[in-house]
Amino acid sequence: MQDVVSIRLKQPGLKKVKYKPGQYLSVVVRINGRKYVRPYSLSSAPEVDSFLEITIKRVANGIVSNFLCDQVQLGDSIELIEPMGDFGLNNEPTDAPLIFWGGGSGITPLISIIKYELHKDPTHNIKLFYGNKSPKSTIFLSELNQLQAQFPSNFKVWYFYSQSIEDEISLPQRVKGRIEHERVIKSCEEHVTFKDALHFICGPQGIMDTVSQMLKKLGVDEKNIHLEAFKIQLDEKLLEGVEDQKVTFVQNDTEVIVDVPKGKNILDAGLDFGLDIDYACQQGSCLLCKAKLLNGDLKTIGAVAGVAELDEDERVLCCGYPLSENIKIKLP
Ligand code: FES
CATH class of the missing domain: 3.10.20.30 (Beta-grasp domain)
Incomplete structure (x- = not known):
């Protein structure tokens, strides 16, 4: 049973689906008579990939993610709602260094933007700090390593592993532990300019909070910190006054x-x-x-x-x- 599945969709012959790197597609499925719509970030990049690709992580008891991981077959048609979202550079060119912060399946919109930016400017200074449990659970590991090999002087990835760094896969930049301030600074043996870069964060709430607080401490202007959050985290404080x-x-x-x-x-x-x-x-x-x-x-x-x-x-x-x-x- 696979816990992460990428679905590649053929672009229509005549009217291609247009999208910006970092946007998401909404998948519409009907299960037991109920319509479900779920947004999934595109991991493909316009002008780079000829197909549309979404990557689905199985969620425990997630009706749609389990359906997509288990039921979709080669050749099936899937109902979609056009790409939306404004995470990313929105086609605004910039020379500023780009730093991406991802956790788990939060990598999906990030890899789309990274591929697109490296395609547009093969010398653009781009870094990725990417947190996972272990190398084996790292989505797009080989694709990211290929990109590093292709752009050795300007694209670099640091992999942070909370559980195991011992898997047999050899990775150049492995760090034991979660992404957090001290560990990030210590791991950058070269000078990384955080302050003047544009930052893009996508992942579980913990990573988004940790990284955005860290960046503010490092003097990064709030307008240069971009977050992509799909799920609203409810708590008692937010629900104050709400009743059955x-x-x-x-x-x-x-x-x-x-x-x-x-x-x-x-x-x-x-x-x-x-x-x-x-x-x-x-x-x-x-x-x-x-x-x-x-x-x-x-x-x-x-x-x-x-x-x-x-x-x-x-x-x-x-x-x-x-x-x-x-x-x-x-x-x-
Ligand atoms: S589903 Fe998009 S605003 Fe409610």
């Missing part, structure tokens, strides 16, 4: 009442009930799940982008949690 509630959805002049337990967002509650709601990013940026709030109050948690474009009575359901009784929502 019944929410009324209005769709096509029909009303249904749905239980929304504390901690579940309105989108998931509606989808689990069987409502047909458009969605993709699940982080408040694509606005596909927007709906009108007719009554009651919702708490918006984690919405970072896009929310400013909503009308006063609109909410993104993927970031919405019940704050009051008698909530009524009109779906488009």
Whole structure:
């Protein structure tokens, strides 16, 4: 049983799917009558790879990741929502050194940007600090080593291993332990200019927090620190005021009442009930799940982008949690 699967998708013959390095595709699957949409970063790079590639890490009890890892066969068609997201350089050329920080499957958008930038400028100064449990669990290990061999003077990877560095795979820059301040500084035997570089971080929340705090301490301007987070981390503080509630959805002049337990967002509650709601990013940026709030109050948690474009009575359901009784929502 494989825990990480890359799926390569053939570009359509006529109208190619256009995307920027660092963007994600949303995969739509229907399992037992319920529509699921999951965003997966593209690990392929435009102008470099002729195909689209997404890499899926199996999540324990993850309905979609298990389905994609186990069920998708060569030759299958997959329903997709067009690429979205603004992580990366957004095609803005820069001479600044680029430093990437990845943890586990967080490497997927990073390798897309790295491949693209090395293709555009084969002399661009690029570094990658990449944390995993062990060499064996390192996604894109051979691809990264090939890139290092191809660009020996300007592309370098440091591999950080929290559990084992003893696997038989030989790696030039192995560091025992997680990515953290002292270890990073000690591992750079050459001078790495953190302060003037653009930084891109993607991985579990722990790595994102550790690295962004470390970079701020090193004097990196906040505007040069870019984070890609797919999952909103809920905690009691964020959920303050949120309670179990019944929410009324209005769709096509029909009303249904749905239980929304504390901690579940309105989108998931509606989808689990069987409502047909458009969605993709699940982080408040694509606005596909927007709906009108007719009554009651919702708490918006984690919405970072896009929310400013909503009308006063609109909410993104993927970031919405019940704050009051008698909530009524009109779906488009
Ligand atoms: S799914 Fe994208 S904003 Fe809710």
